[in-house]
Amino acid sequence: MTNFNSSASLHVARLVYILVSVCAGMAIAYQMAGPDKLWLGSVVGILVASFFILVENLTKTYTIRGFSTGTFGLLIGLFCAWLLTKIDIPLLITNVFQEQISDEKAFILAFNTILFSSFGFLGTVIALRSSQDDFAVVIPYVRFRQDIRNGRPLLLDGDVITDGRLPNIMESGFLEKNLVIPRFVLNELQIMANSPSPGRRQRGQRGLESLEQLQKSTSIKVTIHDSQSESSDDTHDAHLLQISRILNAKILTVDNNLAKVARLQSADVLNLTDIEEALKPTIDIGTKVNLALVRTGKEDHQGVGYLPDGTMIVVNHAVSKIGSTQNVTVISTINTTAGLMVFADLDEGKSD
Numbered sequence: 001m002t003n004f005n006s007s008a009s010l011h012v013a014r015l016v017y018i019l020v021s022v023c024a025g026m027a028i029a030y031q032m033a034g035p036d037k038l039w040l041g042s043v044v045g046i047l048v049a050s051f052f053i054l055v056e057n058l059t060k061t062y063t064i065r066g067f068s069t070g071t072f073g074l075l076i077g078l079f080c081a082w083l084l085t086k087i088d089i090p091l092l093i094t095n096v097f098q099e100q101i102s103d104e105k106a107f108i109l110a111f112n113t114i115l116f117s118s119f120g121f122l123g124t125v126i127a128l129r130s131s132q133d134d135f136a137v138v139i140p141y142v143r144f145r146q147d148i149r150n151g152r153p154l155l156l157d158g159d160v161i162t163d164g165r166l167p168n169i170m171e172s173g174f175l176e177k178n179l180v181i182p183r184f185v186l187n188e189l190q191i192m193a194n195s196p197s198p199g200r201r202q203r204g205q206r207g208l209e210s211l212e213q214l215q216k217s218t219s220i221k222v223t224i225h226d227s228q229s230e231s232s233d234d235t236h237d238a239h240l241l242q243i244s245r246i247l248n249a250k251i252l253t254v255d256n257n258l259a260k261v262a263r264l265q266s267a268d269v270l271n272l273t274d275i276e277e278a279l280k281p282t283i284d285i286g287t288k289v290n291l292a293l294v295r296t297g298k299e300d301h302q303g304v305g306y307l308p309d310g311t312m313i314v315v316n317h318a319v320s321k322i323g324s325t326q327n328v329t330v331i332s333t334i335n336t337t338a339g340l341m342v343f344a345d346l347d348e349g350k351s352d
Contacts, residue, residue, distance in 0.1 A: 014053055014056075017053070018045075018046065018050075021045040021046065021048055022041075022045040022049070024045055025042055025044045025045025025048070026041040026045065027041070028044075029042075073123040073124040073125070074123055075123070077119040077120040077121070077123020078116055078119065078123070081112075081115045081116045081120065082116075084115060085112060085115065151176030152178065152248070153178045153179070153248070153249035153250070154175060154178060154250050154252045155225075155240065155247065155249040155250065155252065156252050156253075157236075157251065157252070158188050159253055159254045159255045159258075160272060161185070161189060161211060162203045162206055162210070163210075163272065164206060164210070167210050167214055167217075169272070170220055175270070176250075177220045177221060178221050179214065179222045179223070180224075180243075180249055181222065181223070181225070182224075182225050182240065183225060184236075186211075186224060189204050189207045189208055191204070192204025192207070193207075193208055225243055225247070237257075237258050241261070241262060241265055241267055244262075249268075250268040250269065251267060251268070251269040251270070252270050254271065254272045256271065256273060259273075259274070276309075279309065283307075283330055283333060283340065284330065284333075286329065286330060287329070287330045288327060288328070288329050288330075288347065289327070289330065290325060291307075291315065291325065291327075291328050291344075292305050292324075292325045293315060293321050293322045293325070293326060294322065294323075297314045297315075298314075300319065301318075302314050302315060302318065303315045303319050303322050303326075310339075312341060312342065313328065313343075314341065314342065314343050314344070315328050315343075315345065316331075316343065316344070316345050316346075318346055326346055326347070327346075328345065328346055329345055329347055330342055330343070331343055331345050
């Protein structure tokens, strides 16, 4: 997880590492073989640097969180192996098979090497497969800490970034202010902002403006995640879910399909559409509402008003009351593709 200029920093770090490796190789060659073998030292330095850079590229999805978790598992595995060596199992084996074992010290060294490496490997793998709650069981009241000040990361998809409500929602303080944007999502926004389609271009520009506004906030942490997908065949949503597992992050979206897939895979997801639906007031038949009538309805006698969430209420025989606030009683509701339609009657003699 890096800032916007992380790619350039990584390239500089790799270049410096190659130069240091070449210089170190040439120095070793000079000491061991003389000035005639400086070229050999530089070649070996480049090969060593290339190997470790290759390893670094193969572990792009491996974060410091994974490293710390793996190290903890490795230590547990090595500790278990050390306990077994105290039982003197190698000595027991050499005593039983002393005729087959010609060199007792070599056998004990090989046995201990296999024992420690095997238990270290098992401990590392099991730790990487475990969750934070599992560690809390092993070490009560202790968890691998994230950034407490900013809270658990919120992983953003492209749809929620292009939603104009995001900056205001984050400033409200209801959600954690630790935002993570995958690099491929940022690239998609840039492509959208340069699209020849006016609607698509407007969405992309709105998304980039939202990110810029969030970055300017001193209370919100915005970072870019650079890890690549484990498989080139992974879809957009699959890559998001993969990153959320790596970072133990919640996914913030307005995509209902992504939210469903995330829940099926036991990933934590916050769908702003669900929050919006939950905040809508419940309108049932018989509900009394104090409503401002603002325009005429489809029928000449109807007046129309709106609830704070945008729900339209059509009031019968209220055309003469337009421009005033009236107490109305809901008489029927209809669910349509455009949303909920509500019909009401005036409460005569009860108006503001």
